[in-house]
Amino acid sequence: MTREEMLQIQACLDGELSEADRRACEDRCARDPEARALLEELRHVRDALRHFDESAIRLPESREFYWSKIARAIERAESGSAVVRGGSWVEVLRAWRRWLAPVAVLGALALAVTLRQPDSAPSDYPELHLTLADSAATTYRDDARGLTLVWFTWPAEE
């Protein structure tokens, strides 16, 4: 018998063959004592294992002791994930904060350029502009002197 033929006999026993292949295998076993002997051996082992009762195997620890380790691990994992979730939120806020200062600078510059336009009506009094409330960037403009100052805190105030 070839290896493939032997595996075919096993597949026949396990119900893994098509109907046509199964019939061919059974015919082979009926007329070939070697194939039949192999089929019987495989069948004996399969049947023996099917009688094996694993319910006799018991966990060598009490219910309480066994559970306590699981419960502790679950508690640890859940508190850990809460910390991670909290940490992530803080990170997001910090990332946003990092962008606020450059945005404030750009906004202030844009404002300064706009105010310097020649067609803008001159004013007799200096003006103070708070460009972005959150950024603490402030513009001072004095048309009389042709002066515009922009100042801001860096990094943005927490």
Place this chain on the structure above:
Amino acid sequence: MSSDRDLSSMPDEALVAAAKGGELAAFEELVARHRDKVYARALSILRNEQDAVDLSQEAWIKAWQRLQQFQGDSSFATWITRIVINLCLDHLRRQKRSGAESLEAIEQEVGNIERLMPPVSFNPTAGLERAELQARIWEAMGRLSVAHRTVLILHEFEGMEYRRIAEVMRCSLGTVMSRLFYARRRLAALLADLKNEPDAPKDPS
């Protein structure tokens, strides 16, 4: 509230639903109910008590974390058993990387032995008392390589088809068939040998 109910009388499905809602007491009841089976599966594959205890506990922790994914397509017992089997196989793969016996190591070792061995011409378990049959099968399974033992367990105890075993063990269909074939032939020879040995093997329990 869990204190208002007798959890031990509730079916698995109700306990799973309660556990999905965050009721840890319901999950504890599931653990109490199935812990022996989960441990037995780990022990039958690994043959190491402490590893089996540790991995079975790890399986329960994973089950709690993934409980929302359990849709009831299989029984809860089947689901948790699949988790512990996967953990055992991962554990064995890690051992392989560290140089211990691998899942693939015995293909070369066995060579063509299965072709040379004549079939055992008698039923090696015939006439045995139940306890003795149990003990001999346990002993013989313990003498198989882990790869052969695992494929037998998945096929005979878990009822998996070849294709499913190949997925779980991450190997080809041909490898599954080959391992299963060798495992059975080897087990037949071991059971026949044990029948002739004077000292009875130890009972698994």
